[in-house]
Amino acid sequence: MELSARRRYAEEAGVVLAGMGMPQAYGKLLGWLLICDPAAQSGAELVAALGLAKGSVSAGLRTLEASGLVRRVAMPGRRGSFYEMTPDAIMRAAGSEKFTQFRQLMDRGLEVVGGDHAPGAERLRTTRDFYAFIETEMPKLIQRFNDEQRGRSDG
Amino acid sequence: MELSARRRYAEEAGVVLAGMGMPQAYGKLLGWLLICDPAAQSGAELVAALGLAKGSVSAGLRTLEASGLVRRVAMPGRRGSFYEMTPDAIMRAAGSEKFTQFRQLMDRGLEVVGGDHAPGAERLRTTRDFYAFIETEMPKLIQRFNDEQRGRSDG
DNA sequence: TTCAAAGTTCAGAACGTACTGAACCTTCTA
DNA sequence: TAGAAGGTTCAGTACGTTCTGAACTTTGAA
Numbered sequence: 001m002e003l004s005a006r007r008r009y010a011e012e013a014g015v016v017l018a019g020m021g022m023p024q025a026y027g028k029l030l031g032w033l034l035i036c037d038p039a040a041q042s043g044a045e046l047v048a049a050l051g052l053a054k055g056s057v058s059a060g061l062r063t064l065e066a067s068g069l070v071r072r073v074a075m076p077g078r079r080g081s082f083y084e085m086t087p088d089a090i091m092r093a094a095g096s097e098k099f100t101q102f103r104q105l106m107d108r109g110l111e112v113v114g115g116d117h118a119p120g121a122e123r124l125r126t127t128r129d130f131y132a133f134i135e136t137e138m139p140k141l142i143q144r145f146n147d148e149q150r151g152r153s154d155g
Numbered sequence: 156m157e158l159s160a161r162r163r164y165a166e167e168a169g170v171v172l173a174g175m176g177m178p179q180a181y182g183k184l185l186g187w188l189l190i191c192d193p194a195a196q197s198g199a200e201l202v203a204a205l206g207l208a209k210g211s212v213s214a215g216l217r218t219l220e221a222s223g224l225v226r227r228v229a230m231p232g233r234r235g236s237f238y239e240m241t242p243d244a245i246m247r248a249a250g251s252e253k254f255t256q257f258r259q260l261m262d263r264g265l266e267v268v269g270g271d272h273a274p275g276a277e278r279l280r281t282t283r284d285f286y287a288f289i290e291t292e293m294p295k296l297i298q299r300f301n302d303e304q305r306g307r308s309d310g
Numbered sequence: 311t312t313c314a315a316a317g318t319t320c321a322g323a324a325c326g327t328a329c330t331g332a333a334c335c336t337t338c339t340a
Numbered sequence: 341t342a343g344a345a346g347g348t349t350c351a352g353t354a355c356g357t358t359c360t361g362a363a364c365t366t367t368g369a370a
Contacts, residue, residue: 005267013264016256020176020253021175023359025359034264034278034279034282035278039278044315053361054316054361056358056359058319062318079315079316079367079368080315080367087281094286094289101175102245102248109189112164112190119192120194123189123240124189127189127245130245130246130249130300133296134249141288148288149281180328199345207329207330208329208331209331209347210331210349211329211330212347213349214349234337234346235337235346235347236346
């Protein structure tokens, strides 16, 4: 079986994303949706393109949709839903959820040791401060990126 | 068996970190090293504190050391190595490796579709540009954090 | 209202990987 | 230089998770 370059790319994306803790099948879906033509694909098309079971595609799309990376779109005159990457998919992926989770873990740790000023709390405090910093700065960074993009296309 | 609050915290960190794709045992080690007293612990102490096998602790410390999150320190008058969190552990954890990996994946995708200006390349291009942006901005952000910290302790 | 296509659910198989524990090597002290 | 503590390696097990595939429900066109 000969795989097209695009299909091979989807496989590659699956491997990379799997290495980051995401199920490989979801990585393949994402990779394919990044590169496929047309941009919006039906479930059946995804099944055919990626050689995955219907169940896997269904579960994968649900998850990706829930996390805001993929959205459903309707195609007039055609049955069922179509799926495409959301325009802001990447920014969600870089989103600050993990930073928040870390910051909360550090806050919990500070409770355990007895507050910000307890002996030995420096490690936790610096870490907490850092993640809190990133947590607030990342959205600004994303804003700045959007502004620069807009400026580029307008000017 | 009654677990101390600190020990329970290490378990909690294990769960959280495992949820992000890191082996639970390594998360426990990190959690413990964030909160333990004294800050530097011997391998045997870690085995005892966390109820892990020697082999797991050895492998975990190697990995954490390799990624710069933990470092070995010598304790005068005591055998073997001791391990503690590096002061800049968190910044390494927030490091741009994943952003770089993503950016490279997008560059590969652009090759597949035929370059930045090929039809349908917008998705890949925007994504690539975004990660490239974060890739360069994150180090600056870390720098700014460090400056603010320094200013706080100096002033 | 009927029928086919689309989509969901779920049990089990298949797979990979973390963790253990025992054997082994290394290093340091006495 | 002997012996003990520290540290590493590795094969096997145990565990969890992904993925499949079949049965089922839902949707929408004619």
